[in-house]
Amino acid sequence: MPLLIQSADTTHTTASELATLRQYAQSGIAYGxxxxxxxxxxxxxxxxxxxxxxxxxWVEDDFLGERMLKLKVTDxxxxSDSDWLTIQARERS
Known part of the structure; x- marks a missing residue:
């Protein structure tokens, strides 16, 4: 089994401590x-x-439950051989 060692790639940042990088990556979770x-x-x-x-x-499924999605169309x-459009959207803030 190969051994995986974590190391900080500092070629694009001044942060060199893995704990600092990890804290930054996880900080978004704290703010929701x-x-x-x-x-x-x-x-x-x-x-x-x-x-x-x-x-x-309005959507209702096992994952989202029943709720209204407020979406913004992105794509x-x-x-020409179909009467349907495929719409990509994300929740708007």
Missing amino acids: AYPDETYSIEAGEEYPVRPGDQADM VSGS
Whole structure:
């Protein structure tokens, strides 16, 4: 089994202590920060959706429970052989 040793890469920062780097990486958790989640939604092509648009959607599933997602559209794609658009969105702040 290979041995994994952690070391600080200081080529792009002045912090050289691994504990300092780890504390910075974990500090977002203390403030309630989390990585952006992206949602994929399909909608009919009759809706003129563009990146930057906002959408409020009620969802209910085992993971999210029942709640309203306040989303901002980040990407819209589709094809000429389908009547559906694929919309990528993330929660807006």
